[in-house]
Amino acid sequence: MTIKGKAYIAGAFEHPTRKAPDKSVAQLHAECAKGALEDAGLTKDDVDGYFCAGDAPGMGPLSMADYMNLRLRHVDSTDTGGSSYLLHVAHAAEAIALGKCSVALITLAGRPRSEGVATGTAPRPGNPAQPDIQFEYPYGPTIVNMYAMCAMRHMHQYGTTSEQLAWIKVAASHHAQYNPNAMLRDVVTVKEVLDSPIVASPLHRLDCCVISDGGGALVVVAPEVMKSLDRPRVKLLGAGEAPKGQLGGDVDLTFSGARWSGPRAFAEAGVKPADIQYASIYDSFTITVLMQIEDLGFCEKGQGGRFVADGNLISGTGRLPFNTDGGGLCNNHPANRGGMTKVIEAVRQLRGEAHPAVQVKNCALALAHGTGGSLGTRHGSATLILERE
Amino acid sequence: MIAMESRTLPAPEPNPETKSYWDAAQEGKLLVRICTACGRAHHYPRALCPFCFSDRTEWKTASGNGTIYSFSVMQRAPVPYTIAYVTLDEGPTMMSNIVDCDFDTIRIGMKVKATFKPTESTARLPMFTPA
Numbered sequence: 001m002t003i004k005g006k007a008y009i010a011g012a013f014e015h016p017t018r019k020a021p022d023k024s025v026a027q028l029h030a031e032c033a034k035g036a037l038e039d040a041g042l043t044k045d046d047v048d049g050y051f052c053a054g055d056a057p058g059m060g061p062l063s064m065a066d067y068m069n070l071r072l073r074h075v076d077s078t079d080t081g082g083s084s085y086l087l088h089v090a091h092a093a094e095a096i097a098l099g100k101c102s103v104a105l106i107t108l109a110g111r112p113r114s115e116g117v118a119t120g121t122a123p124r125p126g127n128p129a130q131p132d133i134q135f136e137y138p139y140g141p142t143i144v145n146m147y148a149m150c151a152m153r154h155m156h157q158y159g160t161t162s163e164q165l166a167w168i169k170v171a172a173s174h175h176a177q178y179n180p181n182a183m184l185r186d187v188v189t190v191k192e193v194l195d196s197p198i199v200a201s202p203l204h205r206l207d208c209c210v211i212s213d214g215g216g217a218l219v220v221v222a223p224e225v226m227k228s229l230d231r232p233r234v235k236l237l238g239a240g241e242a243p244k245g246q247l248g249g250d251v252d253l254t255f256s257g258a259r260w261s262g263p264r265a266f267a268e269a270g271v272k273p274a275d276i277q278y279a280s281i282y283d284s285f286t287i288t289v290l291m292q293i294e295d296l297g298f299c300e301k302g303q304g305g306r307f308v309a310d311g312n313l314i315s316g317t318g319r320l321p322f323n324t325d326g327g328g329l330c331n332n333h334p335a336n337r338g339g340m341t342k343v344i345e346a347v348r349q350l351r352g353e354a355h356p357a358v359q360v361k362n363c364a365l366a367l368a369h370g371t372g373g374s375l376g377t378r379h380g381s382a383t384l385i386l387e388r389e
Numbered sequence: 390m391i392a393m394e395s396r397t398l399p400a401p402e403p404n405p406e407t408k409s410y411w412d413a414a415q416e417g418k419l420l421v422r423i424c425t426a427c428g429r430a431h432h433y434p435r436a437l438c439p440f441c442f443s444d445r446t447e448w449k450t451a452s453g454n455g456t457i458y459s460f461s462v463m464q465r466a467p468v469p470y471t472i473a474y475v476t477l478d479e480g481p482t483m484m485s486n487i488v489d490c491d492f493d494t495i496r497i498g499m500k501v502k503a504t505f506k507p508t509e510s511t512a513r514l515p516m517f518t519p520a
């Protein structure tokens with residue numbers, strides 16, 4: 001049993017807002033849903049499967065399904081942080097393959113910017129019943145210092161440099177200049193990244209993603225539904241998922257769950273990393289991208305620094321065009337969860353609907369990959385391989 | 390950069406599974422949980438061994454000696470501090486803070502020893518300082 005060829009992404013929508021003090025979170029979810037359904041040429045009444053994660057207000061899928069007044073026969077609210085929406089695409093394909101639904105809607109939205117959340121720099125107490133909390137929270141773990149420890153170890157073990165990490169931000173900024181909705185549209189240099197203040201050593205301010213309001217949605221459909229629609233066909237070829245944690249105390253910060261989710265997706269799709277023409281790669285921080293590029297097999301472990309340097313991720317000149325919307329590093333990071341926008345930009349590339357300045361020529365095979373939670377403690381990892389049919 | 394003393398440490402919230410760990414820390418002792426079925430120590434401590442899933446686990450007093458696996462100086466904080474993963478001589482790696490030293494001198498691979506710092510409650514937190 002495989003999901004290869006069993007489902008298509010028919011609709012994709014990225015909310016244009018980056019700051020939404022005048023909207024509710026539920027409203028943003030619904031606006032994204034509406035946008036993705038209109039993009040697909042479908043209506044709300046066609047939806048029979050709904051997928052959302054922890055950013056959806058209410059218990060699991062219940063409140064948002066009720067807000068949108070959906071009549072459903074399949075729901076899934078698996079939450080693996082920012083990687084949830086890539087998992088949802090895979091889970092939707094599984095449900096479709098089994099006949100449990102035929103039009104699956106996936107939504108994400110949030111307003112961390114309007115709500116003034118200190119997303120990356122404030123320790124969060126969490127639920128005391130979470131078994132790890134008492135052994136971590138008192139020490140002041142934050143999103144940024146956890147990823148910073150990954151970067152510090154990678155530098156120690158493989159000789160990776162801050163200059164190499166900076167190239168990832170530089171490439172993202174080259175793409176973001178063409179995105180009118182991007183929060184940071186100015187092209188930056190390696191020196192500007194290195195001159196920005198250290199937030200948590202060795203990560204600088206410009207090694208970090210933006211904090212934005214917004215959201216996105218996807219519509220995943222069965223082959224027979226896709227045939228009835230007048231949209232380019234983006235087919236799911238393979239998917240892999242894997243959570244990773246501290247391994248009982250055998251902590252290893254130099255690799256992510258992509259080491260496991262990536263090969264599963266490639267095996268199902270029957271393609272190799274070298275075949276991929278465009279990659280959306282989760283970019284909460286520059287180090288996130290570097291580790292995943294290695295773990296997904298685009299280069300050898302430890303060679304990520306050399307791989308990303310000198311503009312190798314810039315569309316048109318580099319070997320692996322990545323995050324051509326500007327990604328989380330420059331465009332947006334709605335609800336502090338970047339997985340949704342990773343899929344959306346991959347769909348744009350495969351449809352030929354990316355900005356002409358960053359569109360990959362004849363893009364027929366793309367990868368979208370996400371992590372969620374923290375690479376420094378425990379995280380979800382999900383990989384999708386998509387083909388233009 | 391030298392650590393300042395004004396950082397207030399949140400208190401851990403022990404539960405029946407972990408109370409002994411925090412009681413020992415209050416007395417200046419670091420415990421690790423060790424499995425008598427497979428012989429391996431793990432962290433954070435659990436009733437069931439995360440390696441072989443045996444329930445034959447017990448407390449052992451650790452030497453308090455370890456090596457810095459990785460660290461980061463959190464600059465953007467009211468009082469900057471250094472978070473770290475420290476690999477204990479007993480095997481497992483634990484999250485902690487590196488304290489009582491010049492943060493600029495901290496390096497991966499540095500030998501450290503445990504020290505116990507007061508929190509906002511009566512609990513004390515195992516931290517590490519250069520050996």
Ligand SMILES: [Zn+2]
Pocket residue numbers: 424425426427428429438439440441442443
């Ligand atoms: Zn055991």
